[in-house]
Amino acid sequence: MADLLDSLDKLPKIRQFDAFPKTQSIYTQRSSKGGLLTIISAVTLLALLWTELSSYLYGERRYSFAVDNQLQSSMQINMDMTVAMKCHYLTVDVRDAVGDRLHVSDLEFTKDGTTFEIGHADRLDAMPREELSVQKTINQARKKPLYRKKPKNKKFSRQVAFQKTAHVVPDGPACRIYGSMEVKRVTGNLHITTLGHGYLSMEHTDHKLMNLSHVIHEFSFGPYFPEISQPLDSSVETTDKHFTVFQYFVSAVPTLFVDARGRKLHTHQYSVTDYTRQIEHGKGVPGIFIKYDIEPLQMTIHERSTTLIQFLVRLAGVLGGVWVCVGYAFRITNRLTTFAGSVATDGDSPESYAASYGYSRPNLEKSNSWIKPNDAVDKLKDKWAGFGGGMGRSGHRKIDSVQQRILSEEGRAY
Known part of the structure; x- marks a missing residue:
């Protein structure tokens, strides 16, 4: 290849079409x-x-907002929570704005006896506010390897798979409740209460056994979407009182994700506000209440590659x-x-350059080489002229240039 380039470089006609002219190193200056x-x-x-x-x-991703024009009649709720009570005393129900009440059976949500462990969960009010912003919600991915696994068909699945309970304890002191269910796409209230408190039951839970401290490992709407981080994930609330009401006010935002291939996924993200209060016996219902509402705006996320x-x-x-x-x-x-x-410097004029800095010498005149004094340099010039003539006849052709350099240095030193 190098020989071919060398042979082409020798052709003068091809050399005329060179669009990358080279500069010799002697003409370049580094600074x-x-x-x-x-x-x-x-x-x-x-x-x-x-x-x-x-x-x-x-x-790259681009975000846009528009009025939600979906005509869906239902949506999916995914929950994974551990409550510091035995599973036998806990019941899960959903009430919506239509007036329907749905008792969640073991077919939708699974209950496993376990121990109450906080792990890496944090209180919701102790989390930095940046983690609850829209930007963090969009850009951060879920990281819950102990409680959640991805479905086989990845993120475009309507199924949400959950890890098996790490420490299963039959009839244990705590209960892990997890699963997915379809609800009407209207304002609703999902609540976890104890038997005999809130709804008519043949059994009444002993007040001394009531402790609704809980850890929310997962709470989301819609199909699995790893690029959305929900605020309630890995949050914990604890109490040492028997009659405590935990309330979460959730505003769900419909979200449409469009990937680079044009595939669409309808899901939801949300913001949340929590409120905790103590009540007296007979003046309220202790429990965990998650009230959700659907926002009329839809966020669209376009992924471009x-x-x-x-x-x-x-x-x-x-x-x-x-x-x-x-x-x-x-x-x-x-x-x-x-x-x-x-x-x-006024065009590199020595007189102007010296005058601009306040320096001047009398009896100085400009010569072809530099500035010379009138008398001294003339004598020196005559001396070198006689010497240079003899040297010139001997074949030394560079005497004139050397003479000019010496005269220049003499005049400059003077």
């Missing part, structure tokens, strides 16, 4: 300004390269454009600096 600008340019190019590479690997060819074209355009622009900027700045210096 500290150029080195500093090169370092800055390299750092900028690396930052742009990382940005383009991240966009190619992870894609680029192909390898598009990535290479964009990368070449961005990096090449920055490099060329920096080169032109350096040349323009360098020429402006040179022009400003030339104006300051």
